[in-house]
Each structure stands twice: as C-alpha cells, then as structure tokens.
Amino acid sequence: MAEIREAQAAPEDDTEDDYALRNKVVAAAIDATVAGDRARLTEVFEPLHPADIADLLEQVDAEDRTAILRLAGDYIDGEILSEIDEDIRDEVVETLEPRVLAEAVRELESDDVVDILEDLDEPQQEAVLDALSIVDRIAVETALSYPEFSAGRLMQREVVIAPAHWRVGDIIDHMRASTDLPEQFYHVILVDPRHQPVAYVTLGRLMSSPRDTALSDLSEESFRTFDVEEDEGDVAYAFNQYHLISAPVVDPDGRLVGVITIDDAMAVLDEEHEEDVLRLGGVGDESLSNSTLEIVKRRFPWLAINLATAILASIVISLFEDVLTAVVALAVLMPIVASMGGNAGTQSMTVAVRALATRDLTSSNAWRVIRRESMAGLMNGAIFAVVMGIVGVIWFGSPMIGLVIGVAMIVNLLVAGLSGVLVPLALDKAGVDPALAAGTFVTTVTDVVGFFAFLGLASAVLL
Numbered sequence: 001m002a003e004i005r006e007a008q009a010a011p012e013d014d015t016e017d018d019y020a021l022r023n024k025v026v027a028a029a030i031d032a033t034v035a036g037d038r039a040r041l042t043e044v045f046e047p048l049h050p051a052d053i054a055d056l057l058e059q060v061d062a063e064d065r066t067a068i069l070r071l072a073g074d075y076i077d078g079e080i081l082s083e084i085d086e087d088i089r090d091e092v093v094e095t096l097e098p099r100v101l102a103e104a105v106r107e108l109e110s111d112d113v114v115d116i117l118e119d120l121d122e123p124q125q126e127a128v129l130d131a132l133s134i135v136d137r138i139a140v141e142t143a144l145s146y147p148e149f150s151a152g153r154l155m156q157r158e159v160v161i162a163p164a165h166w167r168v169g170d171i172i173d174h175m176r177a178s179t180d181l182p183e184q185f186y187h188v189i190l191v192d193p194r195h196q197p198v199a200y201v202t203l204g205r206l207m208s209s210p211r212d213t214a215l216s217d218l219s220e221e222s223f224r225t226f227d228v229e230e231d232e233g234d235v236a237y238a239f240n241q242y243h244l245i246s247a248p249v250v251d252p253d254g255r256l257v258g259v260i261t262i263d264d265a266m267a268v269l270d271e272e273h274e275e276d277v278l279r280l281g282g283v284g285d286e287s288l289s290n291s292t293l294e295i296v297k298r299r300f301p302w303l304a305i306n307l308a309t310a311i312l313a314s315i316v317i318s319l320f321e322d323v324l325t326a327v328v329a330l331a332v333l334m335p336i337v338a339s340m341g342g343n344a345g346t347q348s349m350t351v352a353v354r355a356l357a358t359r360d361l362t363s364s365n366a367w368r369v370i371r372r373e374s375m376a377g378l379m380n381g382a383i384f385a386v387v388m389g390i391v392g393v394i395w396f397g398s399p400m401i402g403l404v405i406g407v408a409m410i411v412n413l414l415v416a417g418l419s420g421v422l423v424p425l426a427l428d429k430a431g432v433d434p435a436l437a438a439g440t441f442v443t444t445v446t447d448v449v450g451f452f453a454f455l456g457l458a459s460a461v462l463l
Contacts, residue, residue: 032044033064033067051083078104078106081104089119089120098131102130106136111155113140114153118144152228152258159189159259160175160182160185161191164199171188186203196254197248200248202245224238225250235247235260239266276357312444313447313448317334326462329398333405341413341415344417345443348417351373352424373417373418377416382410384413385409386406389405400461400462403461412450419442
C-alpha cells in the first residue's frame, strides 16, 4: 500500500508508469474487497481523485464493482457518483444503500443531480429524488421538465444575484452573511426589479474595487444570456467562441432561472468531440462499459448498410467479368484503385465533418472548400497516376495497363475529394449526423466510381 502512495505522489515520467500504477490500484482495491477489509479499501481510495475512483469502478467487472461499492459504503460520495460513466451509473445507484445514496446526492449542485438522473431508469430516478429536500427536488424536477440536451438541463440553479443598484460593499456583506452560496461561482449576476439579468460582475473585479463602487460600473462586456430551451451544443459553442466563464439562463419571460458555468459547457464540447470520433468509426456512443448485446445492437445497423454498399460495388465489378477474365492484371491492380480512393475520401470527409461540428464550414465558404478539396484530389491523383503508370509498365510490361490505372487514379481521387465534402454537407442539410453516416456513403462512392472508371476504361482500351 505504501508503494502505491509513493507512486501516486511521485511525478510520472511516462505513460507506461501511469498504466502500471493504475493496475496496482485496481489490484489493491480488489484484494481489499476479497478480504472484506474496509479500512484497506479506504486507504486505497484516500489519495485518489473522485474521477480516478470512478475510473477504477468502470475498469472492474460487474461482480467486483458491486462488491467494492457494498464494502466502500459511505466513502462513495456525490463527486464520485457524478464522474461515473452513464452506462453503469444506474447499476451503481441500484447497488448503493438508500442512506449512502441520499448523502451522496445532497452534497451535489443541482446540475450534477440532473446529469445523474437523466440517464437513470424511473425507479432509480425516484430513489435519488426521494433523497433530496423538497426545495431541491422541485428544482431538479423543473430542470428535468426541460428538453433533453437543452440549457435548462445543463444549468445549475445555485446562483449569486444582486440588484443592479447595489454597490460593492452591499454584495460583499451579503455574501459574507449568506449560508448557501454555490460551491463554485465566477460572477455575481445583476438583476432588475423583474428578476431579469441585465449584467454580471466577475469576482476578481468585485474584490479589487472600493466598497462604494457601483456594481453596474464593473459589469463585463461579454455578458449574454441563454434561453432555457436553447440547445446545449449551441451554448457550448458560444462559450468557446466568446470565451465565456459563466452565463445566466432565462425563461421565456426573460427571468433568471439558473446559470451555466464553463466546466459544464466544456464537458459538452468534449462529449461532442468524442461522439464525432466514435461515429466516424460507426460505433455511435459506445463505451467499454457496454455489454456484448448492446455492442452488437449498436454496430449491426451500420455493418448491414456497409454490406449493402459492398454488394453494390460488387455488382459494378460483375458488369466487367469479360475484361477481368481476359486481363488478369486488372484483378491485381483493382484493390489499389479502391484503397487509394477510400483513403483520399476519408481524409476529405474527416476535415469536412470536423469543420461542420465546429461551424467553420458554412454555406458562405462551402464552394471554396469544395474547390480546394477537388484540386487537392486532382493533384494527388495526377502524381499517383504517374507512379502507378510506371508500376504498370514495369510490373506487367504493358503501357496500356499503366495508362488505364493512371487515368482511373486521377478520376477516383478527384471524386474522393468532391464526395468527401459534398456527402457530409448533404447529410447535414438533411438533418442526419455526418459523423455517423458519411463514412459509409463516401466509401461507396469512391468504390463504385473507382471500379467503374478502371474497368470501364480497361474494357474500351484493352479488349
């Protein structure tokens, strides 16, 4: 145990040491659980950040996780609960004793409680809600009534407000006398008599100003509000775009109902980036915590679509059986055309999907990006056409084969550049997530066009 604590205190020189430390911690936690030694398990957890304890619970199997949770008891607090992957959170909530669960959720901010609740089944939601005070329960249920992935779900109800006519001394005295300030906040929000936010003041400017300074004189230019039903993706984009630290959320009448802080906004951005990466691989929002059946259900539809598009490419090939039978070299070179087109298309598509996600690719610059990717595909196609033309001549002793694959390479890489941008744009326009669907369609286009150009040209020239 001392070895683990020393390793945690020492600076890590490389990733391999970090992996080794994680494995030791997991092994120590399991050993303590098997021995039923709660003191030892607590000693393992003590130096760890709540996020690291959550990682530990995610890494072990369901049986070990249940045993650890039951032995850890009161040690599982709200911070740990909020860090646990949503795919196993309902399992964790179900395992915890009602008393432990109640203590865990009571210490959380309202936005963290909502984040936990929205991924749970109804029985687990009731268990968490029952643990809250009447005031907190009403606040959380109100937040849950807002649309999923909206600002209302993302905001926290705990907020520091002050009348717009107050001075620095007034708000300082008010905060010192208050017993229920948020655990973390960055702004004091100024409101008018109708409880509508009109400005905000950073704590830094507040604490560095004389007591008789009017709060309205310290307000920030970055002030902006978000509607309670605004999409959380739009909120996160605004935080990143305009360098916001926190921002008030208002109801349809413009009244203050909560505040969104930068940590929650950046968490949304991180989730969206992670989803884009996973969807580009056709695995949606899959995680290591999913069961085998869940993985099969999530992957099957896209594998089925991929099979259908592969059959389409095979049908194109079957149209040229005669030339393939007559010139065996074409069968040898054909995979090169498909592979180069597929890779080139994926490169363009990745850039386009990322640009759409960050809103850098819009209708105002779409044609410029399409022209750029087309020219890049055309130039790369010309370079590799020369290379493959030479390879065709040297390998098979036939200048015509070199010509055929060279021209096919130019056509396919040009089409790859075009489809890599046009397909994501078309899907985005149709309301389909480009990150999830673009890869299959771009690959289909490059395969079909590549085979048709290569084999069609071979039929015209070589037969």
